[in-house]
Amino acid sequence: MEPPAPQRRVTIVDVARHAQVSTTAVSKVLRNAYGASPEMRAKVRRAIDELGYRPLAAARGLRGQTYTIGVMLPDIRNPFFPEILDGITGHLADTDYQVFLGPGGCNDEQAEARVTDAMIDRGMDGIILIAPVSSRARLEHIASAVPAVVVGRHGHSAVYDTVTDDDMAGASLVVGHLAGLGHRRIAHIEHRETDATRRAEMPNAQRADGYRRAMQAIGLAEEIDVVSTSYTQQGGYEGARQLLARPRRPTAVFAGADIVAMGVLEAVAEAGLSVPGDISVAGYDNTTFASFGPISLTSVDQAGHDIGGNAARLLLERIADRQKTSVQVKLSPMLVPRRTTAAPQA
Amino acid sequence: MEPPAPQRRVTIVDVARHAQVSTTAVSKVLRNAYGASPEMRAKVRRAIDELGYRPLAAARGLRGQTYTIGVMLPDIRNPFFPEILDGITGHLADTDYQVFLGPGGCNDEQAEARVTDAMIDRGMDGIILIAPVSSRARLEHIASAVPAVVVGRHGHSAVYDTVTDDDMAGASLVVGHLAGLGHRRIAHIEHRETDATRRAEMPNAQRADGYRRAMQAIGLAEEIDVVSTSYTQQGGYEGARQLLARPRRPTAVFAGADIVAMGVLEAVAEAGLSVPGDISVAGYDNTTFASFGPISLTSVDQAGHDIGGNAARLLLERIADRQKTSVQVKLSPMLVPRRTTAAPQA
DNA sequence: CACCGCTTGGGCAACGTTACCCAAATTCGC
DNA sequence: GCGAATTTGGGTAACGTTGCCCAAGCGGTG
Numbered sequence: 001m002e003p004p005a006p007q008r009r010v011t012i013v014d015v016a017r018h019a020q021v022s023t024t025a026v027s028k029v030l031r032n033a034y035g036a037s038p039e040m041r042a043k044v045r046r047a048i049d050e051l052g053y054r055p056l057a058a059a060r061g062l063r064g065q066t067y068t069i070g071v072m073l074p075d076i077r078n079p080f081f082p083e084i085l086d087g088i089t090g091h092l093a094d095t096d097y098q099v100f101l102g103p104g105g106c107n108d109e110q111a112e113a114r115v116t117d118a119m120i121d122r123g124m125d126g127i128i129l130i131a132p133v134s135s136r137a138r139l140e141h142i143a144s145a146v147p148a149v150v151v152g153r154h155g156h157s158a159v160y161d162t163v164t165d166d167d168m169a170g171a172s173l174v175v176g177h178l179a180g181l182g183h184r185r186i187a188h189i190e191h192r193e194t195d196a197t198r199r200a201e202m203p204n205a206q207r208a209d210g211y212r213r214a215m216q217a218i219g220l221a222e223e224i225d226v227v228s229t230s231y232t233q234q235g236g237y238e239g240a241r242q243l244l245a246r247p248r249r250p251t252a253v254f255a256g257a258d259i260v261a262m263g264v265l266e267a268v269a270e271a272g273l274s275v276p277g278d279i280s281v282a283g284y285d286n287t288t289f290a291s292f293g294p295i296s297l298t299s300v301d302q303a304g305h306d307i308g309g310n311a312a313r314l315l316l317e318r319i320a321d322r323q324k325t326s327v328q329v330k331l332s333p334m335l336v337p338r339r340t341t342a343a344p345q346a
Numbered sequence: 347m348e349p350p351a352p353q354r355r356v357t358i359v360d361v362a363r364h365a366q367v368s369t370t371a372v373s374k375v376l377r378n379a380y381g382a383s384p385e386m387r388a389k390v391r392r393a394i395d396e397l398g399y400r401p402l403a404a405a406r407g408l409r410g411q412t413y414t415i416g417v418m419l420p421d422i423r424n425p426f427f428p429e430i431l432d433g434i435t436g437h438l439a440d441t442d443y444q445v446f447l448g449p450g451g452c453n454d455e456q457a458e459a460r461v462t463d464a465m466i467d468r469g470m471d472g473i474i475l476i477a478p479v480s481s482r483a484r485l486e487h488i489a490s491a492v493p494a495v496v497v498g499r500h501g502h503s504a505v506y507d508t509v510t511d512d513d514m515a516g517a518s519l520v521v522g523h524l525a526g527l528g529h530r531r532i533a534h535i536e537h538r539e540t541d542a543t544r545r546a547e548m549p550n551a552q553r554a555d556g557y558r559r560a561m562q563a564i565g566l567a568e569e570i571d572v573v574s575t576s577y578t579q580q581g582g583y584e585g586a587r588q589l590l591a592r593p594r595r596p597t598a599v600f601a602g603a604d605i606v607a608m609g610v611l612e613a614v615a616e617a618g619l620s621v622p623g624d625i626s627v628a629g630y631d632n633t634t635f636a637s638f639g640p641i642s643l644t645s646v647d648q649a650g651h652d653i654g655g656n657a658a659r660l661l662l663e664r665i666a667d668r669q670k671t672s673v674q675v676k677l678s679p680m681l682v683p684r685r686t687t688a689a690p691q692a
Numbered sequence: 693c694a695c696c697g698c699t700t701g702g703g704c705a706a707c708g709t710t711a712c713c714c715a716a717a718t719t720c721g722c
Numbered sequence: 723g724c725g726a727a728t729t730t731g732g733g734t735a736a737c738g739t740t741g742c743c744c745a746a747g748c749g750g751t752g
Contacts, residue, residue, distance in 0.1 A: 056407075407737090
């Protein structure tokens with residue numbers, strides 16, 4: 001018993017035959033290339049529709065373009081990334097490009113390499129790296145193989161463009177907000193960073209620096225108090241425990257990320273203290289759950305959609321001209337005050 | 347001024363020349379195919395490493411395989427999907443396959459079609475569709491073009507495998523839990539479904555059915571109370587407002603999804619009622635935020651990791667044998683009681 | 693009328709890989 | 723020690739698309 005005809009895919013040759021033209025002509029129509037009359041175009045398009053033809057990306061890839069753009073996400077769980085992604089897909093919606101996401105395995109440098117290599121192997125036309133943890137050299141290596149845009153790294157490179165949030169300014173907003181409410185003992189929980197280059201480029205480090213500068217700027221240098229853990233719920237919990245054990249307890253905690261703030265809230269509740277009564281808490285990223293009623297976390301909103309849109313725009317520009325000089329876009333964040341911050345108790 | 351040599355990619359021919367063997371031999375080594383001696387393998391591998399050669403997926407695709415698997419996610423925001431994804435990538439980690447995610451644009455049938463078509467055009471070796479909203483016919487169409495596994499649809503098809511959570515049982519767990527605490531007036535908020543086929547296949551409908559059956563089974567048929575909105579925060583908020591306006595207010599609300607429960611909590615707080623004192627609330631999916639301290643939502647945990655693992659396994663089996671009879675896997679969910687449910691007030 | 697430039701269409705050779713074949717060398721069975 | 727079977731390696735023709743080139747036709751110009 002035979003399988004019922006393995007049904008070959010319709011190719012450009014079938015279309016050409018059906019429309020009684022050459023394959024070259026069909027190819028020209030597909031790519032909106034020069035050298036095809038309106039009548040020709042119409043005829044070919046009709047044949048394409050009648051046969052339900054779709055160009056095979058692999059074959060196109062062998063000749064150059066795949067019409068595919070890769071986006072590397074280090075961690076799909078981070079609720080901030082979808083915003084960026086929407087910005088990207090929105091900008092690319094009416095182009096011929098299709099976006100695929102590469103799951104970068106939670107901040108793991110090796111997993112990142114695997115995914116980016118896979119994207120290059122698949123001949124993707126360009127890639128967007130979101131908050132990569134890879135080394136500088138590695139990023140430049142990638143960018144030399146394929147047009148690339150890096151999101152969320154402050155370093156400046158000649159071969160790739162960058163789009164970032166102004167984390168320094170964001171931290172400043174938080175400190176300003178808390179100080180404005182009357183707080184003086186404002187502590188910060190940061191993500192520990194050991195590597196020197198990354199210290200300069202990663203957003204977490206910028207937030208910590210921004211915190212320090214802002215504290216100094218408003219005359220609270222004496223009160224600077226930074227705990228180094230990690231940007232996880234656990235990290236927030238541990239950081240808060242340390243802060244709560246201080247002889248002079250801080251009256252406000254600026255957590256470097258919303259997820260960290262979740263851990264802080266837990267530790268605070270466990271210590272029998274109330275928020276914002278006994279202690280104010282602010283996060284960063286304005287993730288979806290920050291707005292949930294029972295949480296209602298004061299946070300900093302990065303213009304995720306704009307970040308994504310700009311990244312896509314720059315990538316298209318770079319695909320069009322690989323030699324163009326690199327661009328750095330820095331967008332301004334916004335403070336979203338909610339119910340976890342209030343004036344300190346008298 | 348010349349650009350500094352456009353650096354051609356290393357190809358299989360370069361490797362063959364460098365190792366002084368034929369391209370066929372190199373290809374055999376790459377694919378672990380039959381017909382290459384151990385010495386040959388060693389020699390070729392050395393050459394590969396020395397040149398840093400990586401096979402071009404596009405060229406492979408033209409000959410059949412791309413070693414790429416596509417996963418369609420209808421909504422990256424849904425915090426339940428990462429679990430599934432981990433299960434998939436975990437299962438595929440030590441194979442040669444690479445996973446790429448297609449962003450399916452929030453429950454939009456057309457966007458889904460665009461992504462799945464794109465995957466087929468790119469010659470992907472297999473695709474996993476997570477909670478697709480597309481019609482039955484469309485799913486079968488896809489599955490006839492490429493090996494496919496559908497996750498989160500209860501329908502049975504001959505051409506694709508399915509992996510689902512036993513939503514009926516999950517709903518039963520919630521009702522049982524609440525009834526066990528002493529509740530009788532247990533209401534449910536469901537996602538409105540108009541299409542008939544989907545009513546039978548979609549998890550949301552199964553949860554609603556499971557709720558009804560469970561209520562009947564324990565003699566609470568009289569108390570069945572279902573509000574139809576949507577699986578969104580807004581839907582939960584509106585649903586809860588309706589329920590709270592009832593002359594006999596329910597003492598417990600079973601929300602069809604965690605995000606719905608968030609809306610419920612908000613409406614309840616707004617009405618000046620307390621949880622679980624005045625009203626108990628349960629969700630479904632056990633998403634990350636359900637466990638956050640200030641929320642602590644009773645929910646149902648689907649074995650996301652197992653779902654993903656099974657989906658990947660079935661897909662590999664189907665890739666190996668496209669004619670094999672289809673399989674349906676149904677996994678059992680687990681109740682996770684937290685602080686939003688308690689005995690009703692006397 | 694010779695010449696030029698432009699438009700329209702097609703022929704052909706890649707692109708990098710693998711499936712299918714065949715040839716030579718080696719081992720096995722008796 | 724001879725034919726048969728098995729192992730090992732290579733030659734070659736696709737796979738579907740596009741970039742480069744060329745040819746024919748056409749209108750305008752000097």
